[in-house]
Amino acid sequence: MPIAIQMPALSPTMEEGTLAKWLVKVGDKVSSGDIMAEIETDKATMEFEAVDEGTIAHIQVEEGTEGVKVGTVIATLAEEGEDVGEVEPVDGGSAAPAPAAKEEKPAPEAPAEPAKAKPRENAEPARAPVSDDVEAGPAPTKDGERILASPLARRIAEQKGLDLTTIKGSGPNGRIVKADVENAKPEAAAPASTATEKEMAPAVEQKPAKAQDYGIPHEVEKLSSMRKTIARRLTESKQQVPHIYLTVDIRLDALLKLRGELNKALEPQEIKLSVNDMLIKALAKSLEQVPACNVQFAGDTMLKFSRADISVAVSIPNGLITPIVKDAGSKAMSKISTEMKDLATRAKDGKLAPEEFQGGTASLSNMGMFGIKQFEAVINPPQAMIMAIGAGEKRPYVIDDSLQVATVMSATGSFDHRAIDGADGAQLMKVFKELVESPLGLVA
Template identity: 45%
Template sequence: MPRLSDTMEEGVLAGWRKQVGDQVQRGEIVAEIETDKALMELEAYDDGVLEKVLVGEGETVPIGTPIALLGDGSGATAEATAPAPAAAEKPEPEPAPAVDAATDSAATPAVNGPEENGSVGTKPKASPLAKAIAREHGLELAAIAGTGPGGRIIRADIDAELAKEPQPEPQSRPQPAVEASASAPSPVADEDVEEIPLSKIRKVTAKRLTESKQQAPHFYLTSAIDVTELIEFRGNLNERLQAADGPKVSVNDLVVKACATALRANPSVNVSFAGDKLLQHKRIHLGVAVALDDGLVVPVIPDADRKSVSEIATEGREKAGRAREGKLKLDEMNGSTFSVSNLGMFGIEEFSAVINPPEAAILAVGATREEIQHRDGEFVVRKIMRVTLSADHRAVDGAVGAVFLQQLTGLLEDPIRIIA
């Protein structure tokens, strides 16, 4: 199982494109892997024949776990890695007594490779994840029938075993078995509660954002921006673009471009905190948060300051669509130096976003609302949009963030400067 993202710890083998016995060429797609961010295609590293599949479809395994064997078609690779038959039908108890090497070699057939669990044919085969869950719940692997390749015990087998009867809470030390009293009430599941397993994306989102809030001291700056001129400017721009068969530009596209322009003028915000130093990013790569049914992903628009608003609109819409289909490539979600999160389309007027590490800041954009203001001796109705900058105080000082937000406000209130 390859590491396909910087935060990936395990992957789901979503599907095999090749079957056992198929010829495989280097660079050819052999399988689909569901990572913590997207569905990725796995390319073969070498030429050969797929001799054996070690991980079935739908199975989750940690990175580094062998998932298949590639050989010359003779089957020698699969045979060399196959476990030798056990000396006895019943597995030996743990820990096994020391055995003289000569006696051991006579009693147990030789093998060319170690078992995945570290023993020589005396323990049931199980995936590392299955072993961990079994150990946590005190289950004996020898009593569980494996349904994976070659009788291997997979997570689904452990889950099925746990579903048979209520299991005790995991304990750090083994406790003596106690026979339940006949009068003791059995636990009853709450019919009003449904357990929903976390998706890969939501697991990683929860982990990364928890680490962000725990490690990065957030501070927040909010500005109320008069976007009356911006809304009118957008309407005129879209009329011109549509007349030329161009893309439709959203308010968020203009905000993204304005952020990129402000970052170019304020490079002190385009940084990352790295322990005893700051990383000053020379290029401006904007992440734009996209909400999915099972989590959040952040497609990246590289070099956003060098692109026109129409280019940002086209690229952003195309990547958001593929993000919802789970078809974004890994490099399209990595490398952002600043992010924008917009909940205005849901009517949210103001909110504070959590910084997307390793970035040092993120802008939260709210909805546009008409408000009455007093200007030049009279009351007027203006369109107001509130934005909040969340910044990592280890990397960005309050005054630096305030200057950035001040310049961003100036760009959005005088929108011709965004495209100038």
């Protein structure tokens, strides 16, 4: 009996992914544990292993297909003894979201004057900003004939300044639906609305219009799943999370001296601590000492964590990923260094397991190696804080009431003000500064 190979859920939150690459072809025999394909999620490209044994009879989703829903049948496997040529593909699911608009019932003939109320029709999906069963005003006409268009299509056309008489409908009887308006070219401009109409029209969330190139040579690059997720999550963060920023200047001389001594002692083990490794430990210890900042806002509740798992921002070719150093406060800095090198290497190769980058109680982002003096990082929801590290540089600094030269860096904490009060955030920054300036506490 043919076996359906379905799109796997490679993480607890995965709903869809991109079938990046097939590593088998029709006619290939596979055994349990063989790598069949590479699946791109919103965070990494992961390998998909075979569970059953057999021969690939059909590949139903081509490589490069985006938006493949979890559970969709992507291939059919013939069992031992079955003739591959006679095996029919197993049905189930759809490979990607259908681009066409949902089919709607034809609109009834309307009187010359618009009706005050309109019977409910098949609506657009609930996620649309405006429901399709809300009347959007009189239907436009062309040469005295009524233009068939859904209320939602008319509303979007009005907001985007499009002329429905220039748009060809794809619905029943040529009816113009939401997808037709969204795909319409900008030149299908409608006459300007009066000031009164503009004031009365409710606000509608619009998709950005087609980019204007102004005749400048350019390339069009398709967004990866990761970049789409970064765009969505960071937009949500800035819109929904009230950020508060607190900055301190920190002397690094003592930390740099301790780092040199520790690296000399660790030479036989071929371990070399970075400043970032030591700052990860400092942030974790700070969160343990100021537990009011080791929290997450969760609607009507607050999550208070008993350990500090630090998500560390790592730049990779397709964007950014945050592998996690778990329970960093209790680990030796040599252990943190070893883990971070392994996590960063596998992050850049897209080989992290979901549990290695999903979670974390706080984040650390270090741009000092790029010479950035100071910056304010965007919180990574649902976390409630992130520490942004700038470059260490020689600066005039008052030491023991005298002006001297010291190696100083600026660190900025971004805090979710729903969960963390300014005083608690300030206390965390104070403890972090003290630990870095008196770093023996990091090896205690």
